[in-house]
Amino acid sequence: MIKFKSVKFKNFLSTGNTPIEIELDKHHSTLIIGDNGSGKSTMLDALTFGLFGKPFRKINKDQLVNSVNGSDCRVDVEFSIGRKKYHIVRSIKPNKCEIYMNNKLIDQDASVRDYQRHLENNILKLNYRSFTQVVILGSSSFVPFMQLTPSHRREVVEDILDIKIFSMMNVLLKQRRKELKIRQQEITYEYELLISKIQLTQDHITKTKEKGKTSLISLEKKLEKNQLEYDKIKKEASDLKAKFNDWNTNIKPKQEKLDEDKQKMSSFKWKLQDKASKARQEIEFFEKNDECPTCEQHIDEEFKKQAIEDRNVKLAANDIALGELVAQVSEMEDRSKLYEDIQKDARDWEVEAAKKTSSSNSIINFSDELVEQMDSIKNVDGELSEDKIKLKTYKEEMTTVEKEKNKMTEDGNYFTIAKQLLQDSGIKTKIIKKYLPIMNQLINGYLNKLEFQVKFNLDEQFNETIQSRFRDVFGYANFSEGEKMRIDLALLFTWRQIAKMKNSTNTNLLILDEIFDSSLDANGTEEFLRILDTLSNENVFLVSHKTDLSIDKFEHMIMFRKEGNFTQVVS
8 A cells, every 4th residue: 555645745836845745644634725827736736746756736847846946846755565665866957866765765877758657657556547547636737547448547557456567578588589580590500500501511521521531532533544555655665774784784785796807807907908018019019110219139030920919919919808708798888787787776665665664653652642541531421520520510419409499489489379368359358357347337337426417337358338227328528527527526436435345556645636616516515525435544635626625524724825936834
């Protein structure tokens, strides 16, 4: 229960620097009177401004500051809820809002809007509209319950039944569902990304292995081909080396011996030619000379003839020997040319054998490279170890993501059920359905006490049906202002009774602003005062400018009056 203690205000509307303080819990009934414009309704504006930051009447915030003093507009409201005592300070010029609990200032780190929301949702547990329906009735600016839209009517009833918590829960649920949806989108993206990573990694491993297998087969074929080529070239080189070795062993010595013999034959030929030349010179000498040129002795003809004959015999023998020698040399030249041709072939064999050997070495090197490639391919599992580690990590992440995904699906199902329970057609409607008959019963009971003989009914959408004694069906708008006032009073008392039953927006304070000054007739006034007498643990304030009211029906009276430009209070 909210028990209001006091409201104090200064430089608020017509109130000046001298604060006005009204105790709200001291008397069961208090009559507030004063002339029009004396400031009687200022208390209502100050109270709602202190609690909700806006006045009861439609007055701009800047206009709340006393126009004479122009600053230091302040309202203090004190109340208690259980053992907790609250003190609210709200001011204009300077702008300030402070909430004290048990004389300790509540944290003000949050924004003003959040601060006010905390006050309404967590402390008062009612907003401006519900407060004005349960605590205050009257004034031309006041919008009665029956003039509210169905949605606003429902909001007031939810506050009274203390089921607005479900609406707050629904708001939180919507936020959670929104966050869940965003996270579901994120986790779906993560899930699909991991699937892609796993698939790509697996494909890479598979393709690498298949490629390695294909490459291995290809390399094995190349290696086999290389071996055949190597064997062929190796044999060819071996054959060429064998030919060269055969030449070097068997033919070359013969060629060298032939060259030696040719040299000897050339020397012998030279000697024979030299002998022949000398013999011809001697023959020519004897033929031309009769005397010795040296000793000048006569040479005998017979001696000359015999000498010429001897030398011709020698020359003929020498010519025969020389002819035979030339023939032998010619034969040697032919053999030498053959040997030279064989030598040239042998040199070609040697060069070609070297080339073949070099090619075979290249083939061996290439084969070694092929073997290394094959060994590398055979070791592909080692090369793919990093990919396998990645794949394992991706699969572990996938397991975690799947668990979270399943958890979010489960949460989503719970949220769907909660949504059905928390929406207007859910648990709130069930509670409202439970209390609607009680509400209608109380409303009709108070209408009877106010001598208004109709059957009043609110449906689940809070649309009214009002049936007369003659079963004619009407709406709220069909009645006179006095009848409307009776309906408003019946609703006010009903809401307060329901609030007591629920201990929700239950409060000690009831303020009635000028309800006797407009449409309520004498009978209605009497019945209303009787109802007030039945109220227990209530502090009722009745604001009126009528001076003919029975003051003795009230425990206390407060008079507002203007002195100069400022409102004064006389108690």
